[in-house]
Amino acid sequence: MTMVFLNKEIRDGDNPDLTEERKTATFDTNKMAEVIYGSEKLARRRREISQAVSLIPELADSKPLPFLSRNEKILESTRKVTALNEHLPRLINMNDEDEAWHIHSEVIGFEGNPLALHHSLFIPPLVIQGSDEQHEKWLGRAKRREIIGCYAQTELGHGSNIRKLETTATYSLSTQEFILHTPTINALKWWPGALGKSSNHAVVVASLIIKEQNYGPHLFMVQIRDEQSHEPLPGIAVGDIGPKMAFNGADNGFLGFNNFRIPRGNLLNRHCNVEVDGTYVRPPHDKMNYAGMIRVRSRMAAEQGTFMAQALTIAVRYSAVRRQGFLENKSQEVKVLDYQTQQHRLFPAIARSYAFIFCGFETIQKYETLQNEMNSGNVSLMADLHALTSGIKSVVTYQTGEGIEQARMACGGHGYSMASYISEIYGCAIGGCTYEGENMVMLLQLARYLVKSVELAMRGKPGDLGPMVAYLAYPDIKVDLVTGPEAYVKMFQHISKRQSIKATEKFHRKMESGVSRDEAWNQCAVELTRASRLHTRLYIIETFIRRVDSIEDLSIKMVLTDLMNLHLNYELLDVASYALEDGFMSSTQMGFIKNQLYSSLEKIRPNAVSLVDSFQFSDLQLRSNLLNFLFQVLGRRDGHVYQNLFEWAKSSPLNQTEVLPSVTQYLKPMMEKAKL
Numbered sequence: 001m002t003m004v005f006l007n008k009e010i011r012d013g014d015n016p017d018l019t020e021e022r023k024t025a026t027f028d029t030n031k032m033a034e035v036i037y038g039s040e041k042l043a044r045r046r047r048e049i050s051q052a053v054s055l056i057p058e059l060a061d062s063k064p065l066p067f068l069s070r071n072e073k074i075l076e077s078t079r080k081v082t083a084l085n086e087h088l089p090r091l092i093n094m095n096d097e098d099e100a101w102h103i104h105s106e107v108i109g110f111e112g113n114p115l116a117l118h119h120s121l122f123i124p125p126l127v128i129q130g131s132d133e134q135h136e137k138w139l140g141r142a143k144r145r146e147i148i149g150c151y152a153q154t155e156l157g158h159g160s161n162i163r164k165l166e167t168t169a170t171y172s173l174s175t176q177e178f179i180l181h182t183p184t185i186n187a188l189k190w191w192p193g194a195l196g197k198s199s200n201h202a203v204v205v206a207s208l209i210i211k212e213q214n215y216g217p218h219l220f221m222v223q224i225r226d227e228q229s230h231e232p233l234p235g236i237a238v239g240d241i242g243p244k245m246a247f248n249g250a251d252n253g254f255l256g257f258n259n260f261r262i263p264r265g266n267l268l269n270r271h272c273n274v275e276v277d278g279t280y281v282r283p284p285h286d287k288m289n290y291a292g293m294i295r296v297r298s299r300m301a302a303e304q305g306t307f308m309a310q311a312l313t314i315a316v317r318y319s320a321v322r323r324q325g326f327l328e329n330k331s332q333e334v335k336v337l338d339y340q341t342q343q344h345r346l347f348p349a350i351a352r353s354y355a356f357i358f359c360g361f362e363t364i365q366k367y368e369t370l371q372n373e374m375n376s377g378n379v380s381l382m383a384d385l386h387a388l389t390s391g392i393k394s395v396v397t398y399q400t401g402e403g404i405e406q407a408r409m410a411c412g413g414h415g416y417s418m419a420s421y422i423s424e425i426y427g428c429a430i431g432g433c434t435y436e437g438e439n440m441v442m443l444l445q446l447a448r449y450l451v452k453s454v455e456l457a458m459r460g461k462p463g464d465l466g467p468m469v470a471y472l473a474y475p476d477i478k479v480d481l482v483t484g485p486e487a488y489v490k491m492f493q494h495i496s497k498r499q500s501i502k503a504t505e506k507f508h509r510k511m512e513s514g515v516s517r518d519e520a521w522n523q524c525a526v527e528l529t530r531a532s533r534l535h536t537r538l539y540i541i542e543t544f545i546r547r548v549d550s551i552e553d554l555s556i557k558m559v560l561t562d563l564m565n566l567h568l569n570y571e572l573l574d575v576a577s578y579a580l581e582d583g584f585m586s587s588t589q590m591g592f593i594k595n596q597l598y599s600s601l602e603k604i605r606p607n608a609v610s611l612v613d614s615f616q617f618s619d620l621q622l623r624s625n626l627l628n629f630l631f632q633v634l635g636r637r638d639g640h641v642y643q644n645l646f647e648w649a650k651s652s653p654l655n656q657t658e659v660l661p662s663v664t665q666y667l668k669p670m671m672e673k674a675k676l
């Protein structure tokens with residue numbers, strides 16, 4: 001029987017320790033899900049989709065994924081994604097990217113699949129950079145999945161420095177074609193997801209050469225495999241790059257061109273062009289060809305927030321059923337969730353998950369505004385959003401990695417087992433520190449923007465600063481943290497401003513002492529990245545406060561205020577040394593922050609399970625219970641962990657036979673030999 005109590009679904013037969021947690025929570029998890037996902041409709045649609053998927057047996061994993069070989073993983077992920085595509089039009093709104101993301105995460109999990117990049121990295125640049133005529137030619141086919149594509153930019157020798165990509169696309173005036181060529185091994189495309197074995201098309205980024213002049217990286221639509229035989233076309237070398245830390249259900253690949261010709265019309269030319277006579281038509285912004293990367297980065301805060309939320313759901317539920325050691329009552333061991341250290345490990349990460357998701361919705365909206373403006377020829381918002389998303393991408397991926405790792409350790413030994421599913425989530429999430437721009441490189445992009453802004457403020461032109469950096473010109477007025485969130489923001493602004501100014505001044509001093517600009521930049525790089533992180537963390541705090549301010553439901557607002565206070569104190573404590581250094585923060589204030597932090601942990605404790613339940617991840621999504629199959633088991637909603645861990649172990653292929661060949665072939669002879 002299921003009893004609904006503030007929508008927390010207390011189910012008969014659930015582990016009583018979890019039931020107790022759900023009963024004591026002070027808010028409605030459905031209402032919280034509406035805040036997390038943006039509206040009642042969006043939250044409800046997620047539940048409906050999860051429910052519909054759970055009723056379709058062919059969408060379930062046919063075997064436990066960690067027990068599969070790489071080939072089996074790719075076969076299984078391809079089986080599931082093609083089966084899913086058959087059902088999709090019935091299950092989701094096909095124009096809704098969030099619904100598509102959600103359903104893929106239910107069915108595929110974190111292992112990746114050969115069509116993931118088709119939708120997230122092949123179609124979007126075609127939409128953004130392709131002309132109407134090019135949309136006519138390829139977009140319908142791509143959307144109907146008549147063709148499969150990927151995004152091939154990174155090379156063996158270059159990923160971060162796009163300007164130095166070595167693959168060339170040389171315009172031939174005589175044939176009006178581009179000749180794609182890979183001049184060296186280093187110039188092989190390397191890493192693109194789904195390139196290795198699955199795609200028959202690629203958006204290829206290559207340096208455009210016209211009459212021996214290099215116009216820098218441009219995007220080209222390239223067919224790489226025959227549509228019938230799926231064999232590589234003559235002049236193309238393509239293959240898989242081998243197993244990775246994660247994403248092993250996907251085929252990241254390499255690609256080389258041997259003077260491979262494509263028509264002039266294959267340069268994606270919505271914003272730039274090469275005329276028949278070789279005349280180059282410039283785009284409205286120098287970095288227009290990088291616009292697709294801003295799009296992907298703008299989605300990463302929400303994405304990474306949900307990755308961390310999944311690991312935390314597993315760890316918090318497990319911590320509520322795991323009993324070990326004693327506190328006051330010596331007759332019953334305590335839930336490990338009652339230890340302050342466990343709470344300190346998990347609750348700030350829950351707060352960050354919420355913060356990243358809220359911040360993510362804002363950045364996605366900002367990107368959509370940019371996209372609309374770009375479509376009408378206005379590129380003035382690009383620089384701001386490039387700077388912002390560069391910082392956010394770097395901070396959230398790093399902190400998500402930290403949070404997931406804490407979740408793993410919080411599960412003790414069982415966290416280390418693949419039965420927890422946390423290692424798979426971790427491998428996928430920390431890929432984000434590297435892909436879409438290596439974190440240090442992207443922090444330094446934001447630093448360029450901050451340095452320029454500080455210079456404007458120094459030149460007495462604070463009016464020229466955009467709203468995101470206006471605080472760089474604010475006067476330093478001491479704050480009383482007791483007055484609430486605004487004081488925390490002011491304290492953080494001071495810290496961030498001071499670090500940006502210090503790094504800029506150091507950079508200037510270096511140059512004044514005769515060091516070249518690039519060398520001076522490098523000698524200040526650590527300080528500059530610190531400034532970027534602080535600026536970004538400030539921005540995330542502000543978005544959290546804005547979101548909580550906008551909530552009307554009192555019970556939700558109260559618990560989110562607790563979570564926000566935890567976030568404010570945890571973040572400020574983490575960077576307090578910057579404010580102690582110049583006396584802006586007193587040691588008394590430091591003590592206040594710590595006490596607030598500990599009291600926030602206590603306030604959140606009764607709501608912890610419901611705060612993670614509110615993400616409403618299904619057991620399928622957490623790979624915690626699939627139909628009749630018992631796979632990864634730690635985050636199960638019903639909390640029945642131990643018997644399912646035992647079932648999991650029994651299903652290991654190693655246990656299908658009592659005596660393994662490793663014993664008969666090697667250990668037995670060794671032991672026999674030792675007896676002689």
Ligand SMILES: CCCCCCCCCC/C=C\CCCC(=O)SCCNC(=O)CCNC(=O)[C@H](O)C(C)(C)COP(=O)(O)OP(=O)(O)OC[C@H]1O[C@@H](n2cnc3c(N)ncnc32)[C@H](O)[C@@H]1OP(=O)(O)O
Nearest residue numbers: 105109110159160161162287290382383386435436437448
């Ligand atoms: C639950 C479900 C589970 C499923 C999980 C699925 C998860 C997701 C799957 C996806 C997985 C992987 C996808 C990964 C895809 C990729 O990685 S694609 C490759 C991405 N590559 C990169 O990001 C490369 C990074 N490098 C760059 O972007 C550029 O090289 C860099 C910006 C660093 C430098 O470019 P330069 O051309 O050299 O520019 P600079 O000289 O440094 O700067 C000049 C000015 O240009 C401004 N600029 C730079 N970029 C932009 C931009 N995009 N927009 C606007 N302006 C830009 C820069 O600020 C400088 O301005 P200034 O001179 O200071 O005013």
Ligand SMILES: Cc1cc2nc3c(=O)[nH]c(=O)nc-3n(C[C@H](O)[C@H](O)[C@H](O)COP(=O)(O)OP(=O)(O)OC[C@H]3O[C@@H](n4cnc5c(N)ncnc54)[C@H](O)[C@@H]3O)c2cc1C
Nearest residue numbers: 151152153154158159160191192193431434435436437440
């Ligand atoms: C899971 C995954 C999926 C991917 N998918 C795709 C894809 O679909 N398509 C695609 O084209 N690519 C893809 N990539 C490639 C990815 O975009 C690149 O790996 C990434 O941009 C980093 O570039 P790099 O490998 O050249 O790193 P490098 O730049 O070589 O980084 C190595 C080190 O050098 C440092 N460094 C480099 N330059 C600077 C600098 N200027 N200042 C300071 N430090 C610097 C970095 O901080 C880092 O510590 C994927 C990568 C991964 C891991």
